[in-house]
Amino acid sequence: MDSLAVDESIEEQQLAAMFSLSLVGMAEIELPSGRYRRVNRRFCELTGRAEEELLRLTVRELTHPEDRERDAEGIAALIRGDVTEHRIEKRYLRPDGTPVWAAVSATLVRNAHGRIVGSVGVIHDISALKRQQELLRESEERLRASQNQLQLITDALPVLISYVDAGQRYRFVNKAYQETFATEDYYGKHVRDVIGPEMYETARPHIERALAGESFRAEMRIRWNGEMRDIAVTYVPHRDGDRVVGYVALTEDITERKRVEETLREQAQTLETLNRIGRVLSAELDLQRLVQALTDAGTEICHAAFGAYFHNEPDPSGQGFRMYTLSGAPRETFTGFPLVRAAGVLAETLMKAAIVRSDDITRDPRFGRNGPYEGMPRGHLPVRSYLAVPVVSRTGEVLGGLIFGHPEPGVFTERAERLMAGIASQAAIAIDNARLYAAAQQEIAERKRAEEALRFADRRKDEFLATLAHELRNPLAPIRTSVQLLKAPGLDESRRQWSRDVIDRQVRHMARLLDDLLDVSRITRGRLELRKQLVAVHTAVEAAVETARPLIDARQHTIELDLPPRPLMVEADPDRLVQIVANLLNNAAKYTQPGGRWASPCTSRTARPS
Known part of the structure; x- marks a missing residue:
């Protein structure tokens, strides 16, 4: 059963009890039909009719013909909202046709959605x-x-x-x-x-x-x-x-x-507030808004001057509990006060899950035990009447406490305590749901981040593999050329040695590339490993020309290397440096018209301090 159903059941029981115990006539009618839905014994005596007979009649049928229009106009004004109470002195017809005078005071009844469903009237016999x-x-x-x-x-x-x-x-x-x-x-x-x-x-x-x-x-x-x-x-x-x-x-x-009328009005207001907070508790998943609505509604129902909700979650300092929401007073009122500790009278609610209601909390020996202060701190909101209700989850965990105060003594009644206890039990379910929703949202966000990271890693892997595939093709051409030379008859020893050296260098370069391919972690990160050392630039350039030579010769290009007279040393990864220069040469050979002639100067320049 949801909070709305529970609250409606409570109100229904209270209304039924009122009908039963009332010393004056009471009747509940359906609107707009005007048919009697419920009547009490005093009303039956007043009209001289049995309850079963009355429930088959409408207000108009039971009203004296001379009073019907006045009564109908008053009810219409009540429904339109022109008045908050329909009051009339009119005559009811007894079974024998004799009239009986009554003073009627009627107010509207609304359902959980605020729609008018009926009216409750208090009827005084004013015949005498x-x-x-x-x-x-x-x-x-x-x-x-x-x-x-x-x-x-x-x-x-x-x-x-x-x-x-x-x-x-x-x-x-x-x-x-x-x-x-x-x-x-x-x-x-x-x-x-x-x-x-x-x-x-x-x-x-x-x-x-x-x-x-x-x-x-x-x-x-x-x-x-x-x-x-x-x-x-x-x-x-x-x-x-x-x-x-x-x-x-x-x-x-x-x-x-x-x-009696004030009680009915108060109950109608309470019912409206309960309906409103019931809708919030059943639909709201934002914890802050949920608890603020709960605090506001509790302050209204209890007629408190102010109310607060303390979340049973230690402050980051670990020294006290945090005030989550406040109603009826500005939050700045509590600036400068020490953290609330679950000690003294607060411990009964926040630690022991007990309801505490006091007509004058200042007389309670547990009051004011929140060191370094004794009693009420200077500047604190004045509190005499005190009501504290724990909010306990289905597992028995104390989620927090609703605290209400008023500067006058004796404000909070037993009825207010019962109402707030019922609301707190429903609020616990709503708070649990809000926390579960927040956790689910966080898990969804984390999953989305993980999925995005996987997609990013997959894209980097594809890019990395595409780069390696391109690099693996470059050494094949010089190896093929060297193998063809080795097959040529009459090849002198120096050319044989040169071919073997080329094959050896290119095979080692391919082995390095295969190592990169097998390193899964670097594939997912899209990063290549650099093995830096001192490298002679002319050696790297010659190795790159050697790698690109088959394509250069196939395109009938002429390349002139302009290397410095003395060795030029740089700190770099020799294999990566050869890859870079070879890629430049391959691109130049590929995109230059056949028979091209180009030079590759290599000079040194000293970097200037920035």
């Missing part, structure tokens, strides 16, 4: 609220005559109800309102004096809207009973003809609903 709103409107007409009855009704409601006149002074509150603000003597008091200056400043813009004649529902975050709470207030202006004389406010604590 709607009924009471209707009662309130009816009660306004009988307010003076039915004060006691109205008080009795509103005291039974699970919401805070108040009536405020145009001067922002209380004329009526229900029991829940009195208990919340610990006041019985409310009548005629200004709103600010009852709810306090801080809450009043938050609510004042909404109060002014209500007194301007606008009916609306507003959500706000306030400090209530010593803690921050989310509330929703429905404002209903009271008119006496064309004049607004006050308003009714229904206040509902929606903190828990907001928490």
Whole structure:
């Protein structure tokens, strides 16, 4: 199972658990069909239908005809991306045709490729609220005559109800309102004096809207009973003809609903991040980019201020471990600090493959054991919350560690730890694959270099053999000439000796060439061996003329040698020198018109120092 499948399975399990445990209605629909894919028990109770029946229906079929267009327009805006959340108060139809009011908050669900596949909605039964709103409107007409009855009704409601006149002074509150603000003597008091200056400043813009004649529902975050709470207030202006004389406010604590919605949003964001890192882990083979994406995603998922990946590969100095990637802070932040050593709390992760999560790492006795420093080095990024997760290969080797930090304590949760542990296990496979890919690429490059070297050696061998083949032909002509002379009758002894000497010299020269041919290493390198010694130039020239003589005579050329009166000595390989001069003479004889006459002067010149 790949990382994407695992992550989707985890999210599916979490969503299923949420559906099962939720105290409010929840439903998941397919898009664009609008058919119900999953519903929870509370939603079944709200609509009065069995789960099997709901799964055969669409949202439109279950919605009151008067609310269908508003609902469809809101869903379309959500799909288009005009809004991030579709919120509506609408009526569902029970099997007997009676409507039930609900407040719906829906968000999109996307698949691994980012395509919209559905929507999850949180449904609150607001039938009671709607009924009471209707009662309130009816009660306004009988307010003076039915004060006691109205008080009795509103005291039974699970919401805070108040009536405020145009001067922002209380004329009526229900029991829940009195208990919340610990006041019985409310009548005629200004709103600010009852709810306090801080809450009043938050609510004042909404109060002014209500007194301007606008009916609306507003959500706000306030400090209530010593803690921050989310509330929703429905404002209903009271008119006496064309004049607004006050308003009714229904206040509902929606903190828990907001928490559920925030959890869903956070899970959707986490799912999107997991999908993104899953795609990277399955496709990326460049180790640097792979680990950087892993570090960035981990920092985002954990809500860390910064994160780093330390590769379990000793620094070239052999003294510490190298920080491979960094997220959330510039790399220059760590310039000048000592190398990270697998000691103290880091040893638990980089050496022992243990996950370490701490709400305040500065209180851990293992913290700061990275000599020569004790504690946190001056200038280091502040770390209180700490999470370290090892990346362990399939063979059990610790490849490295993901380290996350935050300056505030208590940031990293158990859920973040579980998520990062799952990501790290998938990352280990991806890192192994990237390393194998890099090794394979290196082996391919080495093979290409070796193949190129073999091709080069083969070309040099061909060139070398072609050169030797040409050189082997040169001695054959003088040998043939000498053999014919030896066969001639009446040849005097001096000519016989000269013929034998020619044959001897040319045979030795051919033996030298054959030695070159048999030396395979020099063939592949394309190099000839030079055996340098002092050589008389006239001797080499005469030997070369002797080698080229058959071709010179055959072409009826005349050659005049102009040699210096005294011997001219050079340091050279005598055989190679003869080869060079003989090749020059053979080329001259071959490419000069028959009967040519040419001279071969030989002079000395002293080289000048450069």
